[in-house]
Amino acid sequence: xxxxxxxxxxxxxxxxxxxxxxxxxxxxxxxxxxxxxxxxxxxxxxxxxxxxxxxxxxxxxxxxxxxxxxxxxxxxxxxxxxxxxxxxxxxxxxxxxxxxxxxxxxxxxxxxxxxxxxxxxxxxxxxxxxxxxxxxx
Numbered sequence: 001x002x003x004x005x006x007x008x009x010x011x012x013x014x015x016x017x018x019x020x021x022x023x024x025x026x027x028x029x030x031x032x033x034x035x036x037x038x039x040x041x042x043x044x045x046x047x048x049x050x051x052x053x054x055x056x057x058x059x060x061x062x063x064x065x066x067x068x069x070x071x072x073x074x075x076x077x078x079x080x081x082x083x084x085x086x087x088x089x090x091x092x093x094x095x096x097x098x099x100x101x102x103x104x105x106x107x108x109x110x111x112x113x114x115x116x117x118x119x120x121x122x123x124x125x126x127x128x129x130x131x132x133x134x135x136x137x
Contacts, residue, residue, distance in 0.1 A: 010039040010077060011101045014046065018092040032103065036077035036082070039098045040070040043085055046096075058089045073098065 010033045015025040034038045047062045054062060065085055073083035077100055086095040 005104065007103050009034050009101055010036060010040050010105045012023060012039050013101045014094065014095045016092065016094045020126075023091075025093075030102075035042075036074040036097070036098075040073050040083075043073075043096045043098075044070055047087070054087070054089055058087055062087055066069070 003004045011030070012033060014028045016028050017023075017025040031042055033042065044066050047066055051059050051062050051066075069085065073085065076083040079097055080100050082097065082099045084095060084097050086093065088094075
């Protein structure tokens with residue numbers, strides 16, 4: 001049986017801006033999910049992880065979103081619209097962006113063998129690790 005080529009899902013990104021990143025926002029992480037609840041769960045886990053390091057008001061805002069705000073974000077995603085959540089503490093701004101998308105699977109992610117062109121590229125990290133392992137380091 002053939003699987004449908006296109007599948008609905010959600011693309012999730014986390015961006016930050018601080019003195020360390022300069023004036024531009026920097027992408028910290030991104031994931032794909034299959035449901036609005038998985039998308040907001042990704043944010044909730046991340047925010048719980050950093051909550052103890054936040055100042056009182058920012059932590060209050062974070063826990064409010066973790067407890068209640070994520071439900072509105074899930075409804076927004078279910079209705080086909082993007083949702084965001086942001087925190088700012090001192091001079092650091094973190095923003096999560098969730099979008100409904102349609103995924104088109106790539107050949108190398110679906111097949112058991114990589115395309116022939118994949119053999120043309122090497123990973124420097126793999127070679128460094130292999131070299132250290134053979135030297136006993």
